[in-house]
Amino acid sequence: YVRAAGVSRLYVSGEESITALDDVSLEVSSGSVVAVTGPSGSGKSTLLHLIGAMDRADSGSIQVGETDVSGLTRKQQADYRRTVGFVFQRFHLLPALSVVDNVAVPLLPYRTAFDKRARALELLAAVGLEDRARSLPSRLSGGQQQRVAIARALINAPTLLLADEPTGNLDSDTGTQIIDLLLELRDSRGMTVLLATHDPQVAARCDRVVGLEDGRLTNDSLYAAR
Amino acid sequence: YVRAAGVSRLYVSGEESITALDDVSLEVSSGSVVAVTGPSGSGKSTLLHLIGAMDRADSGSIQVGETDVSGLTRKQQADYRRTVGFVFQRFHLLPALSVVDNVAVPLLPYRTAFDKRARALELLAAVGLEDRARSLPSRLSGGQQQRVAIARALINAPTLLLADEPTGNLDSDTGTQIIDLLLELRDSRGMTVLLATHDPQVAARCDRVVGLEDGRLTNDSLYAAR
Ligand SMILES: Nc1ncnc2c1ncn2[C@@H]1O[C@H](COP(=O)(O)OP(=O)(O)OP(=O)(O)O)[C@@H](O)[C@H]1O
Ligand SMILES: Nc1ncnc2c1ncn2[C@@H]1O[C@H](COP(=O)(O)OP(=O)(O)OP(=O)(O)O)[C@@H](O)[C@H]1O
Ligand SMILES: [Mg+2]
Ligand SMILES: [Mg+2]
Numbered sequence: 001y002v003r004a005a006g007v008s009r010l011y012v013s014g015e016e017s018i019t020a021l022d023d024v025s026l027e028v029s030s031g032s033v034v035a036v037t038g039p040s041g042s043g044k045s046t047l048l049h050l051i052g053a054m055d056r057a058d059s060g061s062i063q064v065g066e067t068d069v070s071g072l073t074r075k076q077q078a079d080y081r082r083t084v085g086f087v088f089q090r091f092h093l094l095p096a097l098s099v100v101d102n103v104a105v106p107l108l109p110y111r112t113a114f115d116k117r118a119r120a121l122e123l124l125a126a127v128g129l130e131d132r133a134r135s136l137p138s139r140l141s142g143g144q145q146q147r148v149a150i151a152r153a154l155i156n157a158p159t160l161l162l163a164d165e166p167t168g169n170l171d172s173d174t175g176t177q178i179i180d181l182l183l184e185l186r187d188s189r190g191m192t193v194l195l196a197t198h199d200p201q202v203a204a205r206c207d208r209v210v211g212l213e214d215g216r217l218t219n220d221s222l223y224a225a226r
Numbered sequence: 227y228v229r230a231a232g233v234s235r236l237y238v239s240g241e242e243s244i245t246a247l248d249d250v251s252l253e254v255s256s257g258s259v260v261a262v263t264g265p266s267g268s269g270k271s272t273l274l275h276l277i278g279a280m281d282r283a284d285s286g287s288i289q290v291g292e293t294d295v296s297g298l299t300r301k302q303q304a305d306y307r308r309t310v311g312f313v314f315q316r317f318h319l320l321p322a323l324s325v326v327d328n329v330a331v332p333l334l335p336y337r338t339a340f341d342k343r344a345r346a347l348e349l350l351a352a353v354g355l356e357d358r359a360r361s362l363p364s365r366l367s368g369g370q371q372q373r374v375a376i377a378r379a380l381i382n383a384p385t386l387l388l389a390d391e392p393t394g395n396l397d398s399d400t401g402t403q404i405i406d407l408l409l410e411l412r413d414s415r416g417m418t419v420l421l422a423t424h425d426p427q428v429a430a431r432c433d434r435v436v437g438l439e440d441g442r443l444t445n446d447s448l449y450a451a452r
Binding site for chain 2: 011013016018037038039040041042044045089090134135139140141142143144146147164165168169170171172173174175198200
């Protein structure tokens, strides 16, 4: 479902040139939950951003379903992004909107038959935060903000979810509930998930674990020695 | 060294009233490293903010060394804060300053005999980021930004370090190095550390572990059953 081939991303600014990803090839089957692990700075966020068309690869190609993600125009990238759920490592909630309005933001471009606010409240309940629906993000703890970001990423019932360290600010019980939720959506809807994580307990619950080091894919549980 | 007695903090905004801390009493001896654990939303950040005079308790008292933290005027709070190292859960790096200038910011009010930039570079090296000294924070990965925030908190050689989930965005090897650094500063300088963490492996390396739940202190390894 997700096919990355020979993907590289080099950040050049002034005199420094950082190789964030180096010739990464990865195929993820539809409806699987894949953990991307690796040291700080190894390229996890960069990989997710490229697959989500938040950024463009310098070389290589990325295919998601029928879409050639790496070949899209700016406008096509924006259209594609609306179909993908993205949980950012830094959350990026809108400070002036209430929690429930933040969750509903991805629904705004659509005329829908259902009640947007009701669906947003449903998702907030799924992440344990329905009682904070009217709060501003600044009034929430770090882990609560992270969960709002997760609810927002799921509101469009995306077929692909890219989650950048979605449990990094959560205690293990809450983190377990969140992973339960993602696995349940894989089972019921066939949602494909790529999640970057530093938590080995989270990685252990995924269908597959791939590892990055200095921008290179260095291990893959699919091909691990038995 | 840190004495909190009957500390409560209630957030009231409009119709909602959230009890973030409820009658918390805690004594931390000088030169010890204490982990504060607990579910998302249990009050860890609030406790650290109160001890660091970033916020004022609604009741109870907080003493740090000779200072009655809970009784300070606004100006005295600002003076006191300069003596404490604080690693924020959301980092709060200044986007327009380079990494090394960010680390050196707490030194700005002081005329010093030493080279501020050299000391900042030393700390960056201690967290593995000396080669990114001139980068802007936005050009760093999440875990790299977190480490810059840690270096900044240590630049004034504080006697008290308040670290809010300092390894939340780090892989376990890098996280281990950071905790090594904090324990080394405890040993060499007698630095007192209170760190909020969701990572049981981090908590296990601390001298003591206390747990919060719904704003109340519910366990303390110092008084744990044997
Ligand atoms: N400014 C505020 N206004 C209203 N409620 C607040 C405010 N700041 C924090 N809270 C609430 O107080 C409670 C404790 O928050 P705190 O940030 O201390 O939790 P925490 O233990 O650090 O959580 P996490 O592990 O998710 O970071 C939470 O329910 C939070 O939503
Ligand atoms: N805009 C940028 N300009 C320059 N370098 C960048 C930029 N964005 C990321 N990098 C660098 O690319 C490398 C990979 O970054 P990335 O954010 O993908 O790492 P990561 O694996 O997500 O790390 P972490 O676990 O710390 O979040 C890092 O060395 C980072 O500093
Ligand atoms: Mg990252
Ligand atoms: Mg917190």
